[in-house]
Amino acid sequence: MSKATLAQLSKSTKSVTDSAGQVRQQRNFLENLRNMAVFAYVVERRSFSAAARDLGVTTSAVSQQIRALEEEMGIVLMHRSTRKLSLTESGEAFYQSCQEMVEAAEQGRSRVNELRDDVVGDLRIATTPELCVNHIVPALSQWMQSHPQLNIHFEVENKNIDLIESRIDIALRMSPGLADSSMVARPLFQVNQILCASPEYLARYAPIKTPEDLQQHTMIAMELLKEPSQCEFIDPVTGKRLSVLLNARLFTNNVFLMKSLCTTGQGLMRVLHIDVQKELANGELIEVLPEWPMPGYTLYALTLRRERQPLKVTRCLEALLQHFSQLPIRH
Amino acid sequence: MSKATLAQLSKSTKSVTDSAGQVRQQRNFLENLRNMAVFAYVVERRSFSAAARDLGVTTSAVSQQIRALEEEMGIVLMHRSTRKLSLTESGEAFYQSCQEMVEAAEQGRSRVNELRDDVVGDLRIATTPELCVNHIVPALSQWMQSHPQLNIHFEVENKNIDLIESRIDIALRMSPGLADSSMVARPLFQVNQILCASPEYLARYAPIKTPEDLQQHTMIAMELLKEPSQCEFIDPVTGKRLSVLLNARLFTNNVFLMKSLCTTGQGLMRVLHIDVQKELANGELIEVLPEWPMPGYTLYALTLRRERQPLKVTRCLEALLQHFSQLPIRH
């Protein structure tokens, strides 16, 4: 009340009255939605008691709802003569809308239930290009085919997309996530890093027998990594870690380009084993210091933390886990 | 609880569970309508606080509503990061329906308001044919023309139509109504009854000087009246009433037919003055015992008792009262 009084001092009386009325109107509008639905049920069943049974309330409740609705609307909606209900003109018109209202609400609910409980709709997956081509698509190929109702979007970027903004359901990343508690990370499998170069390069420059030798060499740097031009190794004897900082002149954010640069002999590159499997097999690239393992990365599937994921998301995660659990240990 | 237990004893557990679930579902459905509307507002305004202001509640309330909705639906509808709201796929789909729901509800309300506050839609009037032709149409002619948005239905019957069943807004009757408290009767004006006959008839049969002379005569009876073959008079000297029972051989429920029978000399008839004005003027019929007035009828406008009539009804009643108040006293 004091609020209203204050407002009256600063604004014109009329506008205040109007806006207060508006608000009041709105609130009553909300209150009446349930009554409108009850009204629709009553009209459909042509009986207060039948509607009450359907709705799981007493006829008393129904009667009170209709009365309240009529009072609020300021008009008689139906004439009731104990055995027979008959709509007024207003009631008839109003029923149309109530009916539509209920229908829209029911449709909304059923659609949501469907999206929650069936593998339908859209599934949006964020990955990097290489991961996507090399592993995600193979991992999901069969699963995708068995769910023709599901549209799958691969949002392929070399940066970490914001899950919320881009509506990503599942993101596949090497980093376990940004320590954001709104997300949950599930490790999928372990990927190994290797250092490699083209045969030409290795032939041309100083031989590499130990990590220390690397300091004479040039690195093609992947910008997305924390320390692009640094290499970490695990001593095969002691198990201790050691880091070597290389020179880097070429930088890129694209693995394909990096591979291209590497195969043409521009330098060494640190890359995931899975990204160069083919090139290693056909001799285009050669692993450097194979006896010095580098620390691996873990591939994570990230989702937003929810108490209840849509079924399609959990099923997709299952399919991913299933696939990766079958892979051999050395990737 | 005891109720449910009893039900379980009499029916199969499964069916009971289902039906109980159904009911529960329905009730929650009703509860959620308001939440769905709130959700729609939030999405539209892209803000909890803005929606709250619009709706005249606190953000706290809005937050609780959305939470409740999400819990009930078992799914996240929107991701909220303090400054930004973003719908999930389910939320997007759900919003569509909520939007439609709100729209239907608003449309229903505005339509009802229109029907209540404007002279639009349908107006259903019940009368007898003669009343309609002789008085109602003339009374409303101008008013009807000034409301082109209004459709007027004349339900013309020689019996008293059930107002509810036939959706009559206004009934015009001679009897003040069936003492039904669900209706309200407004007297419009006083109509006089007269006794008349054709000149041929009067010339052919015994002269009529006093009411007692009538007992020698034959009456054409209007079935719809309480005592069709009886005539009541008011003694012009003493003011006392006296009744005379005439013979009646011809019965009908139609005034036009009655007039036709009367003009062809089949007998006397008791009729409203307004129904034979023309015939009296051109000499086709002659009033009998003009110095002995008969008790008049009152023309009533009957409506169903409502706390609030649609505007068109009250306006129509006004037009009728207006018209009849202008008429000369002797009808």
Added chain:
DNA sequence: AAGCATTACGGCGTACGTAATGATT
């Protein structure tokens, strides 16, 4: 620092059930 969303908590309001009444078949 200001605006926004969330949560816990408690009080108020109300919607519902119970029971009695009236109406209709």
Added chain:
DNA sequence: AATCATTACGTACGCCGTAATGCTT
């Protein structure tokens, strides 16, 4: 007699506001 709608009344539940907290810009 049975079913249905209405009303009065009291209670229990749920909704919302207050206040405190955390988060973002």
